[in-house]
Amino acid sequence: MGGSEPVPPAVGAPTARRFIVVAxxxxxxxxxxTAYSQAVQRDVDRDADDIAYNAVPSVERLSAARAELRHLEAxxxxxxxxxxxxxxGRSRGAFHDDIAEYLALPTFPGERERWDAVSTVLEKLEQVVSGILAGENSARVQLPQTVDLASAAIAGSIEFNAAQARRLAIxxxxxxxxxxxxGYLLDGLAAALALxxxxxxxxxVRQYTGLLEAYGSLLRDRADELEQFSGRVAHDILSPLATASMALGIAGAAAGAxxxxRAAAQRGMKSLQRVQLIVNGLLDFARAGARPAPGVSVELKPVLDDLADALGMAAREKQIDLAVEPVPxxxxxxxxxxxxxxxxxxxxxxxxxxxxxxxxxRITVRVRDVGQLARVEVADTGPGIPRELLPTLFEPYVRGATGGKPGIGLGLATVKRIAQTHGGRAGVESTPGEGSCFWFELPKVARRSTDQK
Known part of the structure; x- marks a missing residue:
């Protein structure tokens, strides 16, 4: 039965790496x-702000100034x-206000240079208006031509801002x-990658399922091997041990005085008992890895009561009070x-x-309900277990302070392995000088009229 324990399967590294790359x-x-959409939205917001807070107000103010200019001419x-x-005076002031509000607005590139030419015409217009108010006939003659030039200059600025608004809208x-x-292209690429x-x-998943099936088959094969191994050991070792034990017993009885x-026969019997203890421990540990039969269940109370009766004499011989608390x-x-x-x-x-x-x-046996599991505890008032030994206590061949007691360190390992194989677990809580509480948990099943033994 050489070889290491089967290792649970893992997803293939190349597949995992490819999946990570695609993800x-x-x-x-x-x-x-998201980043591209945000960048486009920023550009759209900037262009929209230029239209809303520059081009449109500029057209509004210049159109109002042009209309007021024609009113002033009349x-x-x-x-x-x-x-x-x-x-x-009111018309003149309104015209100046419209021009001032336009000049206070943000400008497009090249707009300020265009306005310098318009300003020259407006300065000429201001001189003509001042001359008319001063009674100069020559200024009155120049008024229509000057107003037309100013109106055309303002109309050019209006068209410039309107053209900027059209450009921004496009x-x-x-x-x-x-x-x-x-967005469509990237969404399509993301959909392809998602596929x-x-x-x-x-x-x-298919690979992992196949690995799990193979692993399950391997575990079943290992369990079958363990069962076959147990049978071979029982037949090949225990049977000769029983024969040898019987022979030594007869030899001891025949020795008489x-x-x-008689002492040699007794030593031989003790040696055989130690060998049988070792073999039984190995057998229990090997069988602990076998899969449990499906649907099997047993009531706790009869088994605990029978064991308390069977081991009660051994406990009393050592002045130990063995008690079983009421079992639900x-x-x-x-x-x-x-x-x-x-x-x-x-x-x-x-x-x-x-x-x-x-x-x-004192040794106390109790049963606790822990949800879907039943916990069986064996608490004693013995010397306890050193804290540093607790993490490895359930490992094979690990023993604490034995005081010369026989054993090979497989008992607790067998308990842990059997409990885990049946869907439960095992553990211990101990305080040096006060005692220990060993426990195991097994899944509960609904009660049936006849329990399978």
Whole structure:
């Protein structure tokens, strides 16, 4: 039965790496879509702000100034302006206000240079208006031509801002179209990568399922080997041991008063008993790895009561009080033999290692409900276990302070292995000088009218 324990299967590294690469690619696509969309949105917001806070207000103010310019021309063109001075002043002020508000707005590249030419015309207009108000006939003659020049200059600035607004609107439309196309492309790439990831995942699941099936088959083969090994050991070793033990017993009885012969026979019997103890421990440990039979269950109370009766005499011989607390009606998922092996190991250990001090000597067996599991505890008032030994206590061939007690260190390892094989676990809590509490947990099953033994 050489070889190491079967190792659970793992997903193939190449498949895992490919899956990670594809997953990173999908994440990069989504992050790229998000980053690109945000960049496009920033450009769209900037262009929209230029339209809303520059081009449109500029067109509004310049259009108002142009209209006010024509109104001012009409007021100044009258034969007598003495009665219109107030109206002329208001129109003139409104025109200047519209121009000032326009100049306060942000400007597009090249707009300020264009306005320098317009300013020259407006300065000429201001001189003509001042001349008319001063009564100069030459200024009145120049008014229509000057107003036309100023109106045309202002109209040029209006057209410039309108052209900027159109350009920005076209740019916004282009950005949105480009963003839409890029988004479709990246989404398509992400969908393709997601499909590839799904195929890789499906392939990995199939591979892992195959590995699990192979691993399960290997475990079943190992369990069968363990069972065959147990049978061979039972037949090839235990049978001759029983024959030898019987022969030594007969030899001891036939020795009669010959002390040397009787002592030799007794030593041989003890040696055989130690060999049988070792073989039994090895057999229990080997069988502990075998898979449990499906559907098997047993009631806790009858098995615990039978063991308490069977081991009660051994406990009393060592002045130990062995007590079983009231056991609730509960069935666990194992056979009676398995439960007996678990309990016998823990009870025999508790009796064997109680110690010889004059303290209270008591072993208590109790059952606790821990949800879907039933916990069986064997608590003693013995010397306890050193803290540094607890992590390895359930490993094979590990023994604490034995005080010369026989054993090979497989009892607790067998308990742990049987409990885990049946879907439970085992453990210990101990305080040096106060005692220990060994326990195992097994899955509970619904009670049935007839328990399988």
């Amino acid at each position: 990173v690619g999908i994440a990069a696509c989504f992050m790229g879509v 007021l100044l063109a009258r034969a007598r302006i003495d009665g219109n001075l107030a109206a002329i 740019h916004i439309r282009m950005l949105r179209r480009r963003s839409l196309i890029t 590839a990831a799904s195929l890789l995942l499906l392939r990995g 010959d002390e040397r012969s 009606s509960c069935a666990v998922a194992c056979s009676a033999g398995v439960l007996t092996s678990l309990m016998a190991n823990l009870l025999n250990n508790a009796i064997k290692y109680m110690g010889e001090d004059g303290h209270e000597r």
